[in-house]
Amino acid sequence: xxxxxxxxxPLSVPEGAIVSLNCTYSNSAFQYFMWYRQYSRxxxxxLMYTYSSGNKEDGRFTxxxxxxxxxxxxxxxxxxxxxxxxxxxxxxxxINQGGKLIFGQGTELSVKP
Amino acid sequence: ETGVTQTxxxxxxxxxxKKSLKCEQHLGHNAMYWYKQSAxxxxxxxxxxxxxxxxxxxxxxxxxxxxxxxxxxLFLHLHTLQPEDSALYLCASxxxxxxxxxxxxxxxxxxxxVT
Numbered sequence: 001x002x003x004x005x006x007x008x009x010p011l012s013v014p015e016g017a018i019v020s021l022n023c024t025y026s027n028s029a030f031q032y033f034m035w036y037r038q039y040s041r042x043x044x045x046x047l048m049y050t051y052s053s054g055n056k057e058d059g060r061f062t063x064x065x066x067x068x069x070x071x072x073x074x075x076x077x078x079x080x081x082x083x084x085x086x087x088x089x090x091x092x093x094x095i096n097q098g099g100k101l102i103f104g105q106g107t108e109l110s111v112k113p
Numbered sequence: 114e115t116g117v118t119q120t121x122x123x124x125x126x127x128x129x130x131k132k133s134l135k136c137e138q139h140l141g142h143n144a145m146y147w148y149k150q151s152a153x154x155x156x157x158x159x160x161x162x163x164x165x166x167x168x169x170x171x172x173x174x175x176x177x178x179x180x181x182x183x184x185x186x187l188f189l190h191l192h193t194l195q196p197e198d199s200a201l202y203l204c205a206s207x208x209x210x211x212x213x214x215x216x217x218x219x220x221x222x223x224x225x226x227v228t
Contacts, residue, residue, distance in 0.1 A: 004155070008153065034216055034217075036219075041224070042221055042222070043115070043117075043119075043203055043219035043220050043221045043222045044156075044203070044219045045115065045219070046115075046216050046217070046218060046219075049216045088156070090156075090217075100158060100161060100169065101156075101158070101217060103155045103156040104155060105153070105154065105155045106155070
């Protein structure tokens with residue numbers, strides 16, 4: 001079983017839709033959770049960073065962590081064509097030396113005008 | 114720009130060549146990382162350096178040799194690579210401080226093609 005599972009997609013939605021991206025994980029020690037956005041031929045760009053359970057909002061983006069279910073989500077409201085990218089979830093724990101991140105496979109999102 | 118730069122952005126090399134990838138971070142971080150990203154696969158951590166000391170070598174073949182002369186610079190020396198080593202090589206940096214883990218910031222990557 002992979003430590004982090006993420007549906008690779010591709011996911012295609014119309015402009016203005018609410019997008020839900022999800023990851024599940026198996027290691028209950030994970031405490032730090034991140035979402036990265038990666039455009040084609042670019043490096044990953046940090047979108048959201050959360051610690052432990054709960055919600056965090058930043059503009060059109062909301063990150064949600066449910067540690068009891070080992071499940072994290074990223075919601076994008078009023079999606080735009082510029083949101084078309086691959087979204088990577090990543091997580092780690094204080095036990096992981098040097099803050100080693102474990103990544104999901106990435107979900108490819110396409111927002112159609 | 115994330116404050117992490119990588120050169121070159123693209124590299125084509127033969128299997129007998131020797132080349133080096135360079136990464137520089139301008140964020141004052143104390144940890145740096147090399148990742149490999151292949152199509153349809155999760156990012157694979159290759160090496161971790163904390164305070165210039167290598168703390169992780171994730172079973173990487175010896176044809177990849179990292180070097181970290183100071184906390185701002187990281188190199189990946191390549192020699193006698195195989196075609197399956199063709200991938201996007203990403204450098205990242207972060208601040209690691211005791212019991213707190215901070216987010217990692219990535220460079221734009223080097224697209225490597227081995228012929």
